[in-house]
Amino acid sequence: MTLLKVENLTVEFPSRRGTLTAIEDVCLTVAPGEILGMVGESGAGKSMTGAAIIGLIEPPGRIARGQILLNGSRIDNLGREDMRRVRGRQIGAIFQDPLTSLNPVLTVGEQLIETIQTHLKLSRSAARERAIDWLRRVGIPAPEKRVDTYPHQYSGGMRQRVVIALALCAEPRLIIADEPTTALDVSVQAQIIALLRKLCKETGASVILVTHDMGVIAETADRVAVMYAGRVIEVGAVADVLRAPRHPYTAGLMASIPRIGEKPDILPQIDGAMPRLNARPEGCAFNPRCPKRMEVCARLRPDLVADAQGEVACHLFSKELAT
Numbered sequence: 001m002t003l004l005k006v007e008n009l010t011v012e013f014p015s016r017r018g019t020l021t022a023i024e025d026v027c028l029t030v031a032p033g034e035i036l037g038m039v040g041e042s043g044a045g046k047s048m049t050g051a052a053i054i055g056l057i058e059p060p061g062r063i064a065r066g067q068i069l070l071n072g073s074r075i076d077n078l079g080r081e082d083m084r085r086v087r088g089r090q091i092g093a094i095f096q097d098p099l100t101s102l103n104p105v106l107t108v109g110e111q112l113i114e115t116i117q118t119h120l121k122l123s124r125s126a127a128r129e130r131a132i133d134w135l136r137r138v139g140i141p142a143p144e145k146r147v148d149t150y151p152h153q154y155s156g157g158m159r160q161r162v163v164i165a166l167a168l169c170a171e172p173r174l175i176i177a178d179e180p181t182t183a184l185d186v187s188v189q190a191q192i193i194a195l196l197r198k199l200c201k202e203t204g205a206s207v208i209l210v211t212h213d214m215g216v217i218a219e220t221a222d223r224v225a226v227m228y229a230g231r232v233i234e235v236g237a238v239a240d241v242l243r244a245p246r247h248p249y250t251a252g253l254m255a256s257i258p259r260i261g262e263k264p265d266i267l268p269q270i271d272g273a274m275p276r277l278n279a280r281p282e283g284c285a286f287n288p289r290c291p292k293r294m295e296v297c298a299r300l301r302p303d304l305v306a307d308a309q310g311e312v313a314c315h316l317f318s319k320e321l322a323t
């Protein structure tokens with residue numbers, strides 16, 4: 001069963017120097033209740049993929065190709081209003097900075113009640129009870145009192161708990177969590193991740209957890225999709241990818257697994273840097289850095305191919321070369 005299916009999703013940005021392809025032919029699936037980790041360096045296209053799924057690509061950026069299906073229905077071609085209904089009711093979002101998700105002039109309770117009433121048919125008093133219950137579930141102490149306080153009266157970690165309540169209170173089937181703990185103190189990051197995982201398992205919501213932190217993926221996700229230079233280059237069960245990464249880039253990434261809280265933006269095990277969007281190499285975008293590069297790699301772009309172990313986009317695993 002598939003909740004979300006992303007097929008050949010390609011997002012382009014026109015620029016003075018021509019069209020920039022931010023993500024190219026991204027393919028993903030998410031099963032009901034599954035936590036899919038999305039990992040890669042800054043600029044690999046993780047956030048762009050998440051933004052495309054929730055319909056938040058800023059113009060002039062646009063989906064140039066591909067489609068996004070939620071429960072079998074296309075959501076990539078919905079109008080603004082329809083997409084706004086999908087966002088919230090069917091897909092919730094949690095971003096890095098809790099302040100971007102919260103309205104500073106409304107109490108936490110008012111924000112929860114508004115979201116609950118917008119998406120669920122509940123009376124105001126029932127919605128208020130539900131809001132208090134959500135504050136309790138995300139671990140806010142004395143929720144009956146805190147429901148009438150403002151976001152600035154919370155610490156960063158407590159605010160992110162409120163954001164999680166806000167994302168889950170309309171009972172969406174999918175949560176996009178984009179670096180949900182990056183802005184928080186190291187001491188609270190693991191708690192927030194554990195809370196997110198617990199609540200999603202309880203509610204049955206699926207999660208796409210976007211992070212540059214393989215340590216977070218290892219502790220949280222069921223499967224992982226690795227992105228490089230705008231493409232998904234490997235997908236598999238977390239345990240498999242950690243133990244036996246197949247794509248040479250993933251292997252380098254695994255060799256540099258950070259602990260929660262560290263923010264390595266470079267990969268010491270792999271020489272060089274990820275290419276810029278306007279300077280992607282021909283063929284496999286990783287070929288200038290790849291220790292296993294072959295002649296074909298600079299010529300032909302490897303497709304993401306599924307086999308018994310998962311999916312990988314690398315000529316080392318192409319059938320044509322193996323035969």
Ligand code: SF4
Pocket residue numbers: 247248249284285286287288290291292293294297302313314315316
């Ligand atoms: Fe390396 Fe070639 Fe595989 Fe790319 S396709 S990762 S260059 S071996």
Ligand code: MG
Pocket residue numbers: 043046047048179
């Ligand atoms: Mg990002």
